[in-house]
Amino acid sequence: EALVARLMEGTSIGEVQANHQKLVEFQQEGSEKEDASILPHLSPQELPTDVDEITIKRQEGPNQVPVFVSQEATNGIVYAQLCFPVDLLEPEDYLFLPFLAGSLSSVGFGDTSWVEASRRSALETGGMGGNLFTSAMMNGLDNLMACNEYGEVVQDPVFGRDWLFFKVKMLTEQSEKALALLKENLLTVDFSDSQRLSTLLKEFRNDFVASLAPNGNEYVASRSSCTLSRNKAIDELWNGLTQLANIKFMMD
Numbered sequence: 001e002a003l004v005a006r007l008m009e010g011t012s013i014g015e016v017q018a019n020h021q022k023l024v025e026f027q028q029e030g031s032e033k034e035d036a037s038i039l040p041h042l043s044p045q046e047l048p049t050d051v052d053e054i055t056i057k058r059q060e061g062p063n064q065v066p067v068f069v070s071q072e073a074t075n076g077i078v079y080a081q082l083c084f085p086v087d088l089l090e091p092e093d094y095l096f097l098p099f100l101a102g103s104l105s106s107v108g109f110g111d112t113s114w115v116e117a118s119r120r121s122a123l124e125t126g127g128m129g130g131n132l133f134t135s136a137m138m139n140g141l142d143n144l145m146a147c148n149e150y151g152e153v154v155q156d157p158v159f160g161r162d163w164l165f166f167k168v169k170m171l172t173e174q175s176e177k178a179l180a181l182l183k184e185n186l187l188t189v190d191f192s193d194s195q196r197l198s199t200l201l202k203e204f205r206n207d208f209v210a211s212l213a214p215n216g217n218e219y220v221a222s223r224s225s226c227t228l229s230r231n232k233a234i235d236e237l238w239n240g241l242t243q244l245a246n247i248k249f250m251m252d
Contacts, residue, residue, distance in 0.1 A: 108196075
């Protein structure tokens with residue numbers, strides 16, 4: 001009341017009402033007479049017709065391991081992935097791959113504790129970790145085919161398989177240290193710290209459970225389609241309700 005009294009000093013109710021009426025008229029006029037010319041716009045003729053393409057070259061590495069290289073402008077950041085086929089494992093092992101992929105870079109390695117390993121990773125890389133990937137091979141994709149030495153058309157063996165990807169990103173000048181750290185992590189990973197594994201498993205479970213409510217429709221769709229193809233079945237094992245049941249089994 002004191003504030004209203006102070007604001008009304010030298011002003012009448014009639015003047016306030018008149019100003020309010022002017023404001024209402026101005027607002028109505030603005031909504032009724034929109035000037036579209038003041039909005040930025042493009043005509044179809046001004047849109048670029050060229051499509052940016054990311055070029056990926058397939059090369060042969062040591063022991064004929066395929067290497068895919070893409071050179072793009074990334075502001076001095078290098079992205080690398082090591083890909084391990086997992087479809088040679090027994091079917092029952094598939095259920096444990098998601099936790100393996102998520103914990104590989106979150107435990108210690110060699111003589112390094114997980115705390116020191118995390119510090120080195122933050123110092124020498126922009127982050128590294130694993131994830132799983134499954135895909136189906138579609139018929140008629142000529143760009144996924146190649147000719148062998150006899151001129152016979154064969155499917156590229158890297159397509160249509162299940163993979164564990166281990167990714168790392170790094171600054172160009174740190175690439176040597178980062179790749180050495182990646183190698184050390186993979187070759188000497190240490191799962192002996194049961195307390196750390198228990199903590200990671202609880203975090204894995206909590207993240208999974210927290211995703212059920214906002215992504216419920218996705219779990220239903222995954223469960224409903226898991227009998228339609230092999231890769232949909234694998235995806236449900238890794239990311240669906242079957243995985244949730246497996247998490248509870250591991251915690252028991």
